[in-house]
Amino acid sequence: VSPAALEEQRIGLLGGTGDQGRGLARRFGLAGLQVSVGSRDPERAERVAAELRASAPQARIDGLPNAAVAEQCDLVVVAVPWDGHATLLRELAGRLSGRLVVDCVNPLTFDERGPRALPVPEGSAAEQAAALLPDSTVVAAFHHVSAVLLLDPAVDAIDCDVLVLGDDRSATDRVQALAELIPGVRGIFGGRLRNAAQVEALTANLLAINRRHRAHAGIRVTGL
């Protein structure tokens, strides 16, 4: 997949008004893709899109209801909070039929002892998406890339790899190429969807590291 081919794609972000969604929307917009930020609330979607355009005037970013994002975009990133994940995907399953769906949701919670991974009946958020979207191709990616760094205009390149998991080689290849549109990032195949749980849950460890070091930690794969 060439970057040029990717730039002709339209990418949508479900729950794109949260930190992770806005951060990815901004970087994909800067890379030249046409980006639709989705929200349950169409006014909020348009307001966030306008803010992102203001900070990156060359970027093509619009705001739409989540349902329109699912219908109009070939490649859809799921960036909703974990507690709305199943409900949203169940609602949009028909509209997401035939789409490449990239799940970046981390099922986590926080208590007085810090972050903790939540158990997921299907194994992982990505496997839950695959179960709810039998007519879509589901890939898991973008779990560890810091929203703070994605949104920071002073940060040109991000020192982080994106692990890309899935059972369809052409889909994971396409998402690896998508990840590499973010300067500094390598997209690395990280295994099948059945090994997504620990990649999602590892975000709890990165948050524990952030707390100890006042950092925005990511990971790199070494030895390749």
Place this chain on the structure above:
Amino acid sequence: VSPAALEEQRIGLLGGTGDQGRGLARRFGLAGLQVSVGSRDPERAERVAAELRASAPQARIDGLPNAAVAEQCDLVVVAVPWDGHATLLRELAGRLSGRLVVDCVNPLTFDERGPRALPVPEGSAAEQAAALLPDSTVVAAFHHVSAVLLLDPAVDAIDCDVLVLGDDRSATDRVQALAELIPGVRGIFGGRLRNAAQVEALTANLLAINRRHRAHAGIRVTGL
């Protein structure tokens, strides 16, 4: 904890005749620690220790039954295969009382689709160790460092961080310092023991990466 203080310690490896145990024994021996390689079979323990001494003549490495390792070493690394983990720790619980126990076991299996993380009733191998060893201090570490690289005499430094997890700060500090005796390695606090499962399971993803790239993958934490 200064490296000098560490070098005065005696470190033992339960199941130290497997690849991970031999690899860690070799590197700790090269760093100047007094190392005991443990096995159920005392002759096998002594034979592996002799092989390690032959490849690193300056290293102080002996071979002992697992029970003697637990009794004689202050710091004990658990490097047995997952299917013998609970049985061995239950047997040695009394002898491990008061010890710092470092669990590096990855509960994994393999089938025709590749590696896969196994569910663990206690959450993780490290939490199982903590449950079986109420009078020991349990830390999880050394899951991602490649045994092939640890054992390779042509590899001087290993490009990999070791995530160290635990609930006792002085214990995790001590294991971070231990990890940093391996040239190239940084020991990084990776969170509480309740977040160990995903660190153990991530080894399945690294094995999937190894298979794709014919590599010995590790990870580095970025952004610190």
